[in-house]
Every structure is written in C-alpha cells, then in structure tokens.
Amino acid sequence: MNAPHKKGQTWDIHGGIHPPENKTQSLGKPIMQAAVPAQLILPLSQSIGAPAEPCVEPGEHVLKGQLIAQAAGFVSVPLHAPSSGRVTAIEDRPIAHSSGMSAPCIVIDTDGEDRWGERTPIADYTAVERTELINHIRNAGIAGMGGAGFPTAVKLNPPADKPITTLIINATECEPYITADHALILERAGDILQGVDVLTHLLQPARILIGLEDNKPDAAAALRDSLRDRPYQVIEFPTKYPSGGEKQLIEILTGKQVPSGGLPADLGIVCQNIGTCYAIKRAVVDGEPLISRITTLTGNALKTLGNTEVLLGTTMQTLLEAHGWQPTPQSRLIMGGPMMGFTVHSANVPIVKTTNCLLAPTAEELPPPHLAQACIRCGMCAEACPASLLPQQLYWYSRAREYEQLEAHNIADCIECGACSYVCPSNIPLVQYYRASKAELRERAEEHIKAEHSRQRFEFRQERLEAAEREKEAKKAARKAAAAKRAAQKEASTPDGDNSAATAKQAEIEAAVARAKAKKVGIGQPAHSDDNEVGN
Amino acid sequence: MIGSAVTRNGVLLGAFAMLTTAIIAATQLGTKDRIAEQIRQAREKALLEIVPRDRHDNQMLDAQFAVNDQELLHVTDDRSGFIASDGGNMQAVILPVIAPDGYSGKIELLVGINVDGSLAGVRVVQHAETPGLGDKIELKKSDWILSFNGRSLNNPLPERWTVKKDKGEFDQFTGATITPRAVTKAVYNALLYFQKNRQKIEQLSVVGQTNGSDDNGE
Amino acid sequence: MMEFATEYPFWVAVIVLLSMCAIFGGLLGFASIKFKVEGNPIVDQINDILPQTQCGQCSYPGCKPYAEAIANGEAINKCPPGGEAGIQALADLLDMEPIPLDAEHGAEAVRTVAYIREDECIGCTKCIQACPVDAILGAAKLMHTVIADECTGCDLCVEPCPVDCIDMLPIEVDLQHWAWELPPSAEANLIVTDRNPRVSGEAA
Amino acid sequence: MEYFSLLIGAILVNNFVLVQFLGLCPFMGVSNKLETAIGMAAATIFVLTLSSVVSYLTFAYLLSPLGLEYLDIIAFIVVIAVVVQFTEMVVRKSSPLLHRVLGVFLPLITTNCAVLGVALLNINKQHNFIESLLFGFGAAVGFSLVLILFAAMRERLNVADVPQPFQGASIGMITAGLMSLAFMGFAGLV
C-alpha cells in the first residue's frame, strides 16, 4: 500500500454491483437550455449547514445574480436570484425532500427580462489573496454538485496541520441513467479544467487526479484533449457502482481508505465533483454566482430525454411538462439516480443546487418493489457492500432495534449506496432499515445529551433548594432562640398578622384568575380564525 | 456491641447445627440397618436371578473371590466372582465378564455357570448400546439373553457359538448384529475360562477363602 | 479418636458440623472485614438509562431515587417516559427479562414540551416552583415563559397553574429530524396485503 | 490418556447441561446476553473447579474417616457456600475489574446444582484427587461452552419471527433440545 505507485494505477474496492446503465437515452444531444419560468422558488437551505438568511423583502425587485440570502455562518452558502424579477413572498413551500415537507423559500416572479446585475469576475486569480479567493467562491454560493451539497469553500480551507497533497476530481458518475457530468465534460471540458486550475492554485496539491469510469471513453478523450500541458492525470477505471462515492473513489485512485469518522483531509485529499469545478470557473473567471445547473432529464415517461441547463428554483413540474411528462397515479418521480435518488411527493417542488437528475420512469421500466421475503442470510449483500459491512446483520439488528449491536456493526459507515438492496434476492428494502436506524441512533444520542443536561439541572436545583432549606432552618433556629428570650413579652399578635397576609395574597390571585379567564374568552376566537387562514 | 452480635449469631448457628444434625442423625440411626439390608438385597438380586435361592444355601455375597483375567474375561480391575454352594458343595459360580467389542464400547455381564459346565444364566450389568437396537440384550427389553440358559461349551458346537448371520446358532436383532455377536463371544469365553480355572475356584469355595465382609458397597 | 467416633457417632457429627461452621464463619467474618469495599456504581449506570424527565410517574421523586430503588430490587417497568426502550435497556443492564410497562404508572406517550400562553399568564410563579429542571423563566407578576430546550416534558407545571395557561404540545418533527421509518415487517405486511402483494410497495 | 478421556467425556460426551441435566437454571437464566454469559462462564469454571476439589477433600479427609458419609449433603452445601462467598469477597477487593465481570454471578452459582452435582458425582464415581480436579474443571468447561454458544444463539433468536406462544422460554427450551440432539453425535467418542 505504501509502495510508490505507478502513474494511473488504480486499486479495486470491495463489493460493488453492475446495474444496467441506461445512460445512452439521455446522451447524444447537446445540452439544452431550459426556459425561464414565470416563478422561481428558492429554498433557503440547499446545502449541508445552516440555512441562508434572506436579505431581500417581499416586493423588492431583484436582478439576475443578485444576492438574495446571506450565508449564516461558516458552514453555510448564500443564495442568488437566478433571474430578474420581483420577490413575492418569503414563506414555507414544499421542497424536494423525502419527507415531502415544506421549508422557507424565497419566491420570485420573474419579469422575463433576465437582466443581469453586477458581475464580479476576477481577472487574475493568482494575484489575489488566498482568503479573498475562497471568499469569492463562498459568495458565489457554491456547494458540492456531486452529492450532499457540502459548501465548497469549507473544503478549500483545510486545517493547517493537514496539508492537501492530492486533489481528486470526481467525474465518475457511476449511477445509472445520469449523464449530467458526462455531457458537461463533452461540451465544456476546457471550462472544467479552468475550474480545476483554480482549485489547484488554492490547494497546491502535489497530484491532481481526475477519475472516471471506463464506460465514458469519449469523456476521457475530451478531457485529455483539453489538458494541454497541465500535469493532471485522467484516470479510467473499471465501471462499477458505486465507485463514484468519495470514499470509494479515493480508494480506487490512491489505495487508501478514509478513516471511519474522519475526512478525506485526514489523508491529505480533497475530492470535488466535476460540476463543482465548472461552477468555480463560472464564479471566478466569469463572475457569475451559482444560479443554474445541468440536470439530466430521463426515464421513459418523458417524451424528450437529455441534459438541460436549468435555473435553480424552476419547479420540476414546469421543467418536465416541457418534456412531455404526463404523470399517472402511482408514477414515480425520482430526484437523483435510481440507486440513491429519492422520490418526491409532488412535482411542484423546485430544482436545487444538488438536482443532478430527474428520473421519471414508467412502471415497466422500474417496477414497484416486490414484497419483501425473509432474509436467508445468503450473503449476497455482504458481497456487494462497498463498505465491507454485513448488511444482513444490520438488517436483523435494525428489525430488532438492537442499537448497541448496530453500532458494534458500524452502521455509521454505511454510505446508503443501496448496493445491498439491489442484490438482495429477498427484495428487502435494506437501506430504509438503515436510514431509520441511523436516525434513531442520532435521536438517542441527542436524547442522551439532553438527559444528561436535565440531570445536572435537576441536581443543581435540588442542591439549591436544600441549601435554601438549610438556610431557612438556621434562620428559624436563630429566631427561635431570640424569641425564647423575649418569650414573656409579646405573644398573641403575630400569628394573626401572618394570617391576614396570606388571605390577602389569596384574594389577589383569585382576582388575577378571573381576569385571565375573561381574557381567554376574549381572544380565543380571533386566534382560531387566524389559524384557519394559514391552513388554507 | 459488635462482639455481642457475633456471639449471639454464633450461638444461634451452633444451635442450628445441633438441631439439624440431630434430625439427620436420628433419621440415620433409624434407617441405617434397613439401608444396609437394601443395598445388600439389591446386589444379591442380580445374583439370585441367575442362581435362585432354592439351588444354594450360602450367602453368595459372602462368597466372593477376586477375578483378574485380561485374556478371556477382559476383567482387569479386581472384580468379584461369586460362588453358590449348597451344603458346602459348589453349585454354580457367577463370573464378571466384559464384552469389549460392543457397538458402543464395553458391555459388562454377569455369567452364571453351573458346576457341570452349563450356563445357569447371563445378565447384562451395564452397556451403552444404541437404545432400540443393541439394548435388546437387556432382559427388560427382550428375553434374548435367556437363550443362553443351559448352553455349554459343546452345546452348540464351538463353530456354531455365534450369531446366525455368521452361520451360528444364536439370533441377532434386526439391524444390529454386532451387539449380540459380542455378547455371544464373551459368554463363550467365560465358559472357556471356567473350564480352565475350575479347579482353582473349587478350591476357593472349599477353603472358604472368599472375602466379602469389608466391602460395604459404597 | 476413631473409637470415639464409632462410640458416639452423634456427638462426632455435631462436633464436625459445629467446627466447620465455626471455621467457615470465622473465615467469612475475617474476609468481610479484610476485603470490605464501598459504593454501588450500579445506581449511576441505572440512572444513566432513565430519561431524566424527573416526572415522578414512577412514584419516586425523580429519576435518581428510582434508580436507587431499582438497584435495591424495585421492578424496572415503572417509568413511562422511558418506555419499552428504557425497560429493554434496564433489562439488558441487569440481565433480566424485559417486562411490559406497568400500566399503573401511566402509558408511554409522545414527547411533549410545555408552552405557556403568555398573554394569559398572571405571573404566580407556581410553575417555576414545580419545574424540576428550572426550565421556566419569569419573575413574580410578570409573564413566564418556558425554555423549550430545557423542558423535559414532565408536565408537572400544568396542574399547579391556577389559570390553566400551560399546554403540553407534542414535539413536532422538523425537516432535520424527519427520517424514514422502519419498514413494516414483511410478515405484518402480508396479512394485510394478502391478495395483492404488489401494493405493499406504497406502504413502505 | 485416561485423564484426557475423562476431560473430553466431561466436556462433550457427558456434557453437564445437555446430557446430564445439571446447571439448567443458570443455563436458561443467564443466557440472554453474550457478555453476561461469558462472565458467568468464567465464574463457573473457577468456582466449580475449586469446590469440586474442596468438597473432595472434605469428604476424603473428614467425613469418610469419621464414618459420617451421610452428612455429605449438608457439608458440601456449607463448603460450597463458603467457597463462593469467599471468592466473591476476594475478587471484589483484589480486582474490581474482575468483579465487574464475575461478581454478580458468584452468588448465583450457589443455587446451581452443577456445583453440588459435581461434588456428589465425584463420590459416586470414586474419583481421586486429580480426577476430581479434572472432572470439576471439565464439567465447568462443558457448561461454559454450551452456555456461551447458547447465549450467542439466543441473541439470534430474539430477532426471529417465532410464533407467539413459543416466544421466550419455550423456544429457548426447544433450541436447547436441538442442541442436545446435536450433542448426541458425540456419543461413544470416549
């Protein structure tokens, strides 16, 4: 493992599967340009980290590329208007999420002019301050386009004690159906490489590896053709899902494994998706923030398939209708690929920075799941698991809610790639089990912390009360002693006075109760109707 | 204070010890003789099955002699043989015999041989044969073992002293030949042993050199 | 000695037993002093499992006292907030069979948080006194408010409130806490979807 | 060789739990979790070997010479209780770590008939000192072996879709039965 490796050498990863690729449907045509829709819906949270904070008001007119929400912290990205128009609302709208829930969004009614605001290209990025360049990227709202959407600027700022030696560009696109990156490479390889140049300048890695599967020789060729004299290596490796996963790709290209719970930076590696590189080029060289992305539209339920450059905030409904989508009850709409993508509850949700694919299959193409049978421990899932887990054991323990065992079997290292479910002859929805269990584990950890906190507060309070009690006792004793001295003198009046004080307090409280009750009746009504309005 | 508690507890425990010992000792005293008798009867019962009471007048348990014979009886650990005599005349002898080649290990037998060299009876003392197969050698399960009664060295002829499957005289069990084969061989060997050692044993019985008194059965 | 034994079997028996008791008693007594240790860490382990809601439904004033009681042999099924999962964890710790929640102490319920309707609050401070974890803020005669993050949902503040202005609201799932549920077990599924196995897909 | 077969006999062929039926209560009771089963196993090995030896000594050098064989039960019970309690105290003091593993099980072992059983069997089979030692040790190892295997298996049973009436102790018993069935394969090994 430590031997100096040959140029272009690759390593094999454990497991993996070979699902039918279904990529040709959406390739072959040039990247289309989606129309500017009448309304854009922009969720404040489009990436990992804190949601952005709106910096426009409803009613305000915005220009294309104008900042509409600021980053709210270090791990957070800002948001820009994808087109010019008027902000009509900042409110909860359904978003693309497995839960089908709503989240705060900025809604813009476009004016059709698509008028650019100010663009801020950096003429010579090698001349500016490193932090300034990173800030520029952050301000352009760039989050990873390959997966979870992690704020790119954060990754470009590795801790000082972990110098980056290797930059890996992820052009794998291992999921079936998706061709967004592929198409992007074919058409804009030069731009992508310019983005890589920026990254290289920022990170100063010793090697730059561009990895992709050997099922896209034309893309590899396109990249190589555009390389010129750049010292980047374009490395092809055998096609196998999920070699595009960050951890898997790192093992394939370097032979090293990211330590469990660690980051690639621990190995001196940063991994960026090729779409992210393109976005960086646009931000730095052209001064355009991230307001659109390439999305693959595919699946037999569509009339025209292909890749399209679409403004963020366009609803899937608008986009897909333009491609002849006519949903029937029970049709599926998947954001992402067939392996890791999730179904949306309604098509009336906006495209976001991580929408690399919309898959609208027919029922014949991706039939509804079979009824699950019992696990027969055949071990095919373990053979397929790229993380070398024992999915069947995770499944058994998830069923039994044995969380200690799940932790012992490293459920946290599951990347939810779905390879296990894919091969399972009993058709068990394994990944769903893991997701549920992981969530439960997270919740338990939170609860445990909270319980610990409550315990401390409880004990603190008990102690305080006891201290107060002791003090009172001490005072009482002192008073008693004093009282004993003057025992003969004053006797009868004090208890009386005490009593009257108590009654007075009681009366006061009762009056307050009456007031409050009256108030309650009074305001109860309007509060209700308010509720109703919001409900509609 | 601690001291007094310890003394009190100590005395209490002591009292309990006395009390419980009293109960046990009383029971023990009450049953001692009967238990000894029961043990004796139990041991004698097997012997009496082979040589019934009406054929002898001595206490066979008191007429023991040590047997040690690797070759024929496969008995090496000083087991006892017993002599039945009537009016001082030896009537029969009961030999401990081991059949070493049972299906699952050794089969321990008692073989009773009349003075005339015929078999008085054979009983299985202990074995580990398969239940339902080899265990038919127990009298409880089948009376196959009785088929030896009255046989002797030449009845049947030596070459027929085996199971039918080996062209002999004795039945085997369905699906189990090994066990009966082993028992038959051991019984035959016991007869051989008796023939060889008859003199010695008879002497023992006359002199009354047997020793059985210090054996209390535990 | 031997003769004595045969002559007075009873007394020998008594002597033997007595001396055995004496020797062993002494040995244990010695050991109990010599090898004395203090403390009972099990209570902390039990307390760690209890949810620290401090609601008293277990009939002990707080979780710690209940933990102590369990360590002394109290049943493990009396904490409704801990629910089945808590009982299971206790059973695992103490290696007992888990038993169902004791209904006398209440049922397992969704987690809630107290919410004071502030415009009705008269500032009597009774809820502050009731709150076991000091999760209510406010001064006398001013309106009070619950620090939602500190509230354990014990509902002890509800009853003392003279104007009934405290509601226990279920904690709602937000986007961050939403998660897939465990799929219904294949077996359960089958009973419902006897005739049309295909449809179970939607249930998932 | 003879000692070897005594040992193998005690561990496998005449396994205390599955063939001789001794020590079943802890076998059913302390097998819900693998970790505890391992603790119990270690404690049992220690106590069983020790009490086998001690009770042998008591019998051979105290009861037997004085003709007090009939006091065996009571004497053994006392000896075992003391051995267990003493061990517990010593372990608790000398190694809190070990106590955490073994401690809670030690008192449980007193009510385990394997311990008394081993003492009585030593007498029945007229074992000498070494044989008593080996027999006690072998029996304990046999007990521990199946206890640990059983505990691991019960963790698996927890997740099985066992029909309602059979859940819990019932399926545990049936599993033990099938285990015992498998152990019959060792018959005749020594």
Place this chain on the structure above:
Amino acid sequence: MASSASYADLTSNGLWKNNAALVQLLGLCPLLAVSGTVVNALGLGLATIFVLVCSNTAVSMIRNVVSDAVRLPAFVMIIASFTTCIKLLMQAYAYELYEILGIFIPLIVTNCAILGRADAFAAKNPVLPSMYDGFIMGLGFALVLVLLGAMRELVGTGALFGDMNLLFGAAAAQWKIEVFSDYPGFIVAIVPPGAFLFTGLLIAMKNIIDARLKEREEARKEKPVAGSKRVRVTGTIK
C-alpha cells in the same frame, strides 16, 4: 405485603401463575432429568413436596429467632437436613427408585433453596401459610413433573405408568397401561433432547392457555387508571 396473601392467591400462584417450573424456570434439572417416566417423576415430586413443606414449616417457626446475618446459612442448613432425611428414607424404603433418581435426590437441596421461597415467604409469614405455600409450590412443581413424565413415557414407549412397583410395591407392577399396542417406540422422547423439547411444548401450551384467559379477562375488565401512583418530584407547591 406478602403476609396478607390469601390461600386462594397462594394456590393460583403456586399451581399456575407463578409455577416454579414453567414460569420461573427453576428446578429445571430434576424436571428434565427425571421426567422420563411417570414413576420417576412421581417419586421425585413427592420427595420435593416433603422437603418443601418440612423446611418451610421449620423456617417459619424460627423466623423470629434468627437475625439477618445468619438467616441464609440457617435456612440452607435446615433444607439440607430435611433433604438428607428424605434421601435416607428413600434409600431404606424405595431403594431401586433411589438408585434411578441418583443424585437428583440430594439436589433437592439446591432446588428447594430457591423453590421453597424460604427466604421470601416463609421467613415473613406464620407457620400455617408457610406450610401451605411450601405444599402448593411443591405441588405445582410435582404436577408439571408428572405431566411431563406422562407425556414422555407415552410418546417414548407407547405405555403409561410402567414400573410403578418401584414406588408402590409389587402390586403396582400391574398398573402399566399399554396405550398403543405394537408401538415402535420413539426414542427421542426418552433421551435428553426429548426432555427439552417437551418442556418447551409444555411452556408453549401454558402460554396459549394464558393468552386465552387473558383475552377473556380483558373483555370483562376495564383499564387501570393511568398515572395513579404518581409522586410530586418538586414537593408541595406553596
């Protein structure tokens, strides 16, 4: 408190609800080891009842005399001595059965130490209830033992009540009932695995009956009031 337990409660507890063998899973060794035939089961069952009754009575009688420190040793010694007695008696009067039951007679000690609840019950209750409790616990155990013996004997050999002479004298030898004639014998029922399997089935049967009973009871009874035992953590509110 336990002392107020009624005889009816004791009975239903000992025989069914808290049956030592089927519910508490105690005394399993003799239960499994000597339940090959009815006569063995009966012999050990009776011996167990005897020891339980005697020792519970004795423990209860002395309950006020002993201090906590020596309680357990004292109780164990009492039980051990009664066990020794029954062992000697069986040796004297049912020798063959004694031989068959082997070490499971002395082992009554360990079982009774737990079964008898000497510590839990007899030490806190007057003589009569303690005696009754001992009897019922023993009876509950013995009944399961005999039931199991009958099942195994029947399935294993096709007959019932064989060899009763071991316990009841020579006349009882005739009591044997051949239930199935020409039965090939089902050895698994007699050997150790059978003991486990049949006990498992017995427990399952009890579960089924319990579930039925519960269903019926539930139909009648309403739910207990929730939260009735709550305590105020924060003391009284002034």
Place this chain on the structure above:
Amino acid sequence: MALLHVTSPHMSRAGDTGSVMRHVLLALIPGIVVMTALFGWGTIVNIIWACLLALGMEAMVMRLRKRPPMFYLRDCSALVTAVLLAVALPPYAPWWLVVVGIGFSILVAKHLYGGMGYNPFNPAMVGYVVLLISFPVEMTQWAAPAGSIPDQAPTLGPLSALAASFPFLSSTPVDAFTMATPLDVFKQNDSLMVDELFASSPQFGRFGGYGWEWVNIAFLLGGAYLLYKRIFTWHAPISMLAALALMALIFNDSGSSASGGSPAFHLFTGATMLGAFFIVTDPVSSAVSNIGRLYYGAGIGVLIYLIRSFGNYPDAVAFAVLLMNFAAPLIDHYTQPRTYGHKDHKSHNEDRGPK
C-alpha cells in the same frame, strides 16, 4: 397528484429467493439420477412423498398463522428441505419414517422459529438426526447398490418401490435387498487391514464406497454448478472438504486395521459431497461472513472425521452440521469483516465506550 413514494434504491436485480432455491433443486438432479440408477426408484419415491408432505405441512402452518400460504410456498425452500432429507434417507424407507422426519424438519426445526430464514438449525438435518436416533433400524437399512454383489436381483422399479414404502398399497409386500453401508463396515472392522477390507467386502469400490463414489461425484458436479452460478461462495464447502481430508491424512496410518481410512475414502463416501455443497452451504443456518464460513466449514470437516472415526454413528454429516449450526452465531460474533476505514476486524469492541 400523489406520486409513488418509496425508498431507494429504485432498481433491483431480477430474481427472488424462489429462483435461488430452484437452482439448488436443479443442481441436485445429477446426484438423484445416479442414486436412482444405483438403488432403484426408492429415492424417487422418497423425494416425491417428502415434497408432498413438506408442502402440505408448510401450508398448514401458514393457515394457522393466518398468512397467505401461496406466498410462502412459492419460495420453494420447503422443497429443498424435503429433497435433501429424502436423499439422505435410505431408499424404500417406510412411509411413516418420512412423515416423522419431515414433521420435525418443517414443523419443529423451521416453523417453530418463524419459517424460512429464521431457523438456527438446518431443518433437513434435524429431521435426519431425530430419525437416526429414534429409528436406527429403519435408518440403517440401505439398499445394496446395483452391481455390488454379483448375483444380485435388479433394483426395484417405480411400482415396486412404491409398494416397498407403502406396504398397505400392495397385496404382496416387497422387500428391498439391504446391506450395511461402507462407512458402517469400515467402522465395525477391527481385524482386517484396509486393503484387505476393500478386497473382501462388496461395499467398497475403487477408492470409496462402491457406487457411493459416483453419487458423490454427481453431487460434486451439482455443487460446481451452484458455485458457478454464485448461489454460494466457495468458503464453507471447500474448507469443510479440506479439513476433512486433512484430518484423514493425519490419522491415516497406511492402512492398518485401526486406520481411519484415506482422504479419498472420506471424500467420496457417505454424504460427504452432498453435505459439502448442499447442506453446509445452507445460508440460513450457517455463519454469515466469508471468514466465518471458513471456520464454520472447517469445524464441520473436523467434526465429521472425529465422529465418523471415533464416535458411535457411522456417518456424521448431520451431527457435525447441527453442532456447527449451534456455534454459528458465536462465530459470527467474532468474525465481523473489517469495515471500510476501520483499522482492525473487531474494532467495535474497543471503540465502544462504557455506556
């Protein structure tokens, strides 16, 4: 419009558990054909009768548990169990023997644990062992392989085979000619050298048992097919065969009468190959990880040899499998593979803090 909401992945490989089982059934065919050729139609009668019983019992259980029987019958696992048990029974076994065996397999060993996938013990082997212990006579009456004895009558055809198993169906009861199996003979021999034994007994063939060599080779072929189809991995069967061969090699003292027999003898006699490829590989009751399966298989190999050579029972596959079934959960506990990004195999024990 309500769209279908399901969890990912949205694709899955074609096929289900039933198809896995059907591959196994297919792979058993060569062995069954050879057995029929050698022993006559008794094997086929056994198989059919056992399958009927197994399906019937499974359907009955599902009824009782209020589950749809067809869904469960379709997974064919009951058929695999039935066929494997039937193949292990002596041909011409009486009908009730099959009833008891399947009863224990399907009802006790499988459905008391919840049915397919949950049983910790191999159902077919449980049935077999119960029968072997309870009815040793019936279980050791193996038909003589065709041609093993020069003037032997021809093996029984379908109808007489049926009559042999169901005597009440026919007015003239049929008896098959039986003889001890080679392992039986080998075990009981304690006077002849191994070579002499091979020469003198009709039970022996070139290197294994007469005829049994072919049975084993046929099952080996079936196993190779399954291996090729990736129904199971090589770990368990190969390590079992290797361990068995190794044990035989160690104890093989060039043919004295006390010899345990050569590796080839052990590999090609009795149920070795059937066991290695169809029984040891039963996924449900074996260890789960590949390393675990190595230990699991090796354990079975060693136990088979020990019990065959030193124990009471002539063939030991069933006992060895059950014993290792028993050990499988513990093996699993200690043979977790190293997860991606972890340092060692069982890091989980260390990095779990006190909780």
